[in-house]
Amino acid sequence: MKIDKIDVNLAVGSDLGNIEADFRSAASAEFALYGLLSPDDEEPYYKRMPKKIASAVSSGVVNLSRCTAGGRIRFSTDSSFVAISAKMTDMDIARMPHMPLTGSAGFDLYASHPGDRYDMYIGTFKPPYDMSDHYESVVYFPERGDWNVTINFPLYAGVQALYIGLEKGSKLGKGKEYANSKPVLYYGSSITQGGCASRPGTCYQAFVSQLLECDYINLGFSGNARAEKAMADYLAEIDAAVFVCDYDHNAPNVEHLEKTHYPLYERYRQSNPATPVIFLNRPKPYLTGEEIRRRDVIKATYDRAVSNGDKNVYFIDMSTIYEPVFCEGITVDGAHPNDLGYMYMARALAPLIGKLLKK
Secondary structure (H helix, E strand, C coil): HHHHCHHHHCCCCCCCCCCEEEEEEEECCCCCCCCEECCCCCCCCCCCCHHHHHHHHHHHHHHCCCEEECCCCEEEEECEECCCEEEHHHHHHHCECCCCCHCCCCCEEEEECCCCCCCCEEEECCCCCCCCCEEEEEEEEECCCCEEEEECCCCCCCCCCCEEEECCCCEEEEECCCCCEEEEEEEEHHHHHCCCCHHHCCCCHHHHHHHHHHHEEEECCCCCCCHHHHHHHHHHHCCCCEEEECCHHHHHHHHHHHHHHHHHHHHHHHHHCCCCCEECCCCCCCCCCCHCCCCCHHHHHEEEHHHCCCCEEEECCHCCCCCCCCHHCECCCCCCECHEEEEEEEHHHHHHHHHHHHC
């Protein structure tokens, strides 16, 4: 059954039609890139960390570091539309049974007029399911005017090149800067990476960023966040405004979590004596006996840090953030949040992060 033949509103176009557009590389200085490293001669693709460093962690992190979770470009324009042309090979694309392709391999666009408090969702650059090496898509603004634009990169796909198309003769400007120059740093599992948000703008870090107008770095590595020494060293060298530590799901057992959790905090604190650190356990309303033991390990790190005089550590028990009835609809598979689950996570984190950013 081809649903697009039955309901035209569900059709996905990969054709720009007859629009008149000037295309520019998103890696050029005309656009502000956040959360990613640009393609270069050595590594001709967008990435979240250098391959040399990722290789010292694990082969899984090498592969997942090419996923563009947390990547954004920002600019301003008076164009009536924004088009993209993205180079993504079949090997770059994650097709999963429990996550929409719009989240794993799609881009989405948020925008606001100058002076507006919040950006609003404008549209999604939807990838065709059968794409093989690239796709093109266009999103139209609801009205003409000056727009500050944010385009979010895919959560589970690799992007070799991205080109932005704007209406011929339109303006291209620097765009809106984040209120805080230092990013919030997130480290964790597939939940941190964004699985299984319906699109990039609905993972919890994106929600927090929209609420607080803060930059962020997403170092979530699906199934591969195990607090390795090389990863701890890399995290410790990032100059962040806040560090959110959330790798409960990827510790293979309680013993591993117990062996690595405090040392990860300790290594980070050595290089960042004043940066606020927030510890999270898995976002699940009903915890098993093992999951309670895991939560207690994380809470023990917090308690130990406080007892040692650290006044800039925080712990949020993520099993307590949900409401009855609604919590039955927060995941797609009992583990990975959907958009509702991510909204709950953002609501739990944003007030604390907002307070810490003002300190």
